[in-house]
Amino acid sequence: MVSIDPHRRSGIMVGMSDTSVNSTRLAAVLTAIDEANTADPKQVPTDDGPLPAALVYGRRMSAELADLVPDAGEPLQIAVRGQHIERFRRPRDQYPMTREGYLAWRRDAARFHAERLAELMRDAGYDQPTIERVGQIVRKQNIKRDPDAQALEDCAALVFLRHELDDFICAHPEYDEQRMLRILRKTWKKMSPAGHDRALAIAFSDIAAPWIKKALAETETA
Structure with missing residues (x-):
């Protein structure tokens, strides 16, 4: 134990x-x-x-x-x-x-x-x-109207971005660029502005940083 x-x-x-x-x-x-x-x-x-x-x-x-x-x-x-x-x-x-x-x-x-x-x-x-x-x-019932449900969603996204993204990228070499970017943009879209602020403060690795940069650039121009 x-x-x-x-x-x-x-x-x-x-x-x-x-x-x-x-x-x-x-x-x-x-x-x-x-x-x-x-x-x-x-x-x-x-x-x-x-x-x-x-x-x-x-x-x-x-x-x-x-x-x-x-x-x-x-x-x-x-x-x-x-x-x-x-x-x-x-x-x-x-x-x-x-x-x-x-x-x-x-x-x-x-x-x-x-x-x-x-x-x-x-x-x-x-x-x-x-x-x-x-x-x-x-x-996550009524997530758009429930700050607690949104906070849980933010935490899950932050754990993924901070701790799991490198392994996720390396584990899926079969994903083409657009599929990986769709996943990252979907994650970003689920987050609140407060969640975005915390995510932007993450020191991403050399593996993840280029993907994050490109996903966010495309999000801003969408």
Whole structure:
């Protein structure tokens, strides 16, 4: 079992506010999410050595939220940390490799994540309205009118751009230029202005920087 500090990820302390860490229930749920995610068989390299991918993802999501929304409420903190809780139990290859299959997988996965978080929140003593609120955020309902759902979307995009983009580019040499640019522009379009500001501050690698520059140049002229 990996030893879990609910406010730490990949060698970086997650700077949630003092008021947030004073919530015993919140700390219990964040710890339970991390413990569930330690079962992910996939390992990723971190400053602390290899760690379960799902665990690292949740911590990185919380780190982005701490910067993006320092005063985030408990429902948003839980939704962000647990957006992909135990996603390894819902592999993409269990669904048809078609767009319809992809959409069904995404829909079922979001439902599964919301249900798992509901279980952990009930165990920690949260009331039903708060549990339902977390589910709404995780499912990104009414994202254009819900700042919390948009914040979750921003965090996911920032984790992708900051931590995953290099590997994604290298893993898909079969993608032509236009396909890669469409993916980056679609990611950018989903983000809020605040998310854009944080993304522009990322020190992209020599692998990612040319792609980002070209994608944004085409976005500005579109």
